[in-house]
Amino acid sequence: MRRSAREGVATIPDVARHAGVSTATAARALGGYGSVSPKTHQRVLVAAATLGYRPNGLARSMITGTTHTLGVVLADIENPFFYRALRGITDTARSRGYGVVLTNTDEDASLEREALTTLLERRVDGLIVCPAEGGDRRHLSDTVDSGLPMVLLDRHVPGLGVDMVGLDNRRAAADATRCLIQHGHTRIAIVTGGREPVLPTPTQRNVPGIQGSSVTTPARAAGYRDAMVEAGLELRPEYLSASGFHRDDAAAATEVLMNLSEPPTAVLAFDSILTLGVLLALRRLGRRCPDDVSVLGFDDAEWAEVVSPPLSVVRQPVYEIGSKACTLLLDRIEGGGRRPSQHRLKGQLIERDSTAAPGTAVHEDAALLAT
């Protein structure tokens, strides 16, 4: 059915015949290369139009060796960070004539490996990948070794030797923690989302290598530690809460936190999904924010100022991260090879009403009227 309908599509030889020229000439006219006299050019275009000719990108790509397609591999398109970044990527790609094929990995390294395999088969011109947390990463280095341009999004993989664009996580987390400390909090917990507890051991302190060179979660944990240590505050292992990456994981983790004999008075959540879980758990437990506990979350989701109370956040320039990643990739594809570098964009702390001094009630109306 469909086969037969699509079978009769006109090809360059068809157009050439119809226009009374050679295939080479027709191809030149259609492809806009080489040189053709205005007259024949016109004739070919007319023939193409009447025959309903559509160029076959596959054939073209086979010759030219370029597909004008980028592969994007990320954890989960339903996460605000990723869909915003993706918009930055697709906009930039489109403006430069590239398409984007998308794959979700759900943080699963083997899905990631699979994705790379099919993307390589598809002969994409380059890759933007947010590497899955943990797991084997040989597939990444293999891909890089194959010569395919790649840029990392959000996370860094030491030793991979490719460009990377992301937040200055350590600094952002330190700023966020300092903000909480300045409000007078000393019992500050983090909800990290990582699978294993990220316990900043004393020996890790100020190890130069870790600075800006680790993946997101440890880097943020390091920033938290920096600020805590700097303020002379105790690092309590029970405040380092590694849940899964889902909302309900964070909610469960928060409940554990709140049932501690000495519960934290402030919580720093490492992304907006986790923050949602924290808020939900607090609501279920009947804990008021910021009266009972202050909440500060990474990522300025669209709902952040509509929740109650309006949420204080670390805003990431997500769209820019995506578009910068894409620009770097395209430049590398089209231009030449600069040395790979890390691009760390600065976060912005936006204080709304979910952060306050511990044990301090805020006037109802003030919270309500705040924008």
Added chain:
Amino acid sequence: MRRSAREGVATIPDVARHAGVSTATAARALGGYGSVSPKTHQRVLVAAATLGYRPNGLARSMITGTTHTLGVVLADIENPFFYRALRGITDTARSRGYGVVLTNTDEDASLEREALTTLLERRVDGLIVCPAEGGDRRHLSDTVDSGLPMVLLDRHVPGLGVDMVGLDNRRAAADATRCLIQHGHTRIAIVTGGREPVLPTPTQRNVPGIQGSSVTTPARAAGYRDAMVEAGLELRPEYLSASGFHRDDAAAATEVLMNLSEPPTAVLAFDSILTLGVLLALRRLGRRCPDDVSVLGFDDAEWAEVVSPPLSVVRQPVYEIGSKACTLLLDRIEGGGRRPSQHRLKGQLIERDSTAAPGTAVHEDAALLAT
């Protein structure tokens, strides 16, 4: 640089030579078709592995006429409806061995046309498109005529003759409106997002053709009208608020609504982004929800139960809509041609605390503790 690095990649002839077999045999072993003796099969695989052979999907596609790639064309990936649907699409596609290339149109018909053109060039096997509101649509019918399988997402285009999957909008909107009416509201406004006011004229009432056969916004407006008429309530043109599709458009529209001499006591917003705008505007104006005005929104966004008050919504089975669209498409691609049909999934009204009787205050604690 990159060119040279990728140039030396092994091809089937290389592998064949290395394994001491013909290209055909090597291809059969590698491609898993035809028949090869276990021994040679093994030998070819080893040769491929040592040479680092990677199949070239372009060449394969040229022959087989199938790319195992789907084109997805939607308005804006940052909209919850779309990223959830996309997740349904990509999951389904992946499970059946297909990849997805994504394009945003921002409701711009000419971007949509462009997108279809490049997707056709890329020789995708099928298309899932959420047609842009308004504008010329010949490109859609041209595409369908070319024989490329297509299914419409969320919106219907009369006469196009393709499958479509979406919400039963008219019914869902009617249910939502009835809910508001049952609470005692009579002054109910809608924030539609459409560019032009969707004024349900008396002549349109109960026109059979319109039932389930129009695009989203008019269908929802029709459902609203159904419920209003059924309750004998007046349809006021000034309560039909057509903003743009952005949050701030809806906020502006809401302010206009609230500054009316007789402002509505309830607002029905047609998607979650618009709802956000409504809530924001109410907060800015110092109007309390649901005390001063009830709010009911389409789409159960992840933040809906965390805002204050927890939001009553019409939940769409968005993921299912996406995955069903994908399933229909793949079945059509791989199977044969059933007659195209419309699939209207039912919405679910979830009442939380943003809807109440007009002028009724809700106890603070009740709102806070509600899940």
Added chain:
DNA sequence: ATGAAAGCGCTAACAG
């Protein structure tokens, strides 16, 4: 400015 012919890497008959 145009044409003839040689492939890109792979699959698909068709022989053997």
Added chain:
DNA sequence: CTGTTAGCGCTTTCAT
């Protein structure tokens, strides 16, 4: 089971 031979639709020398 294996090899030979044509191409898929296009670009690209190399002539003319």
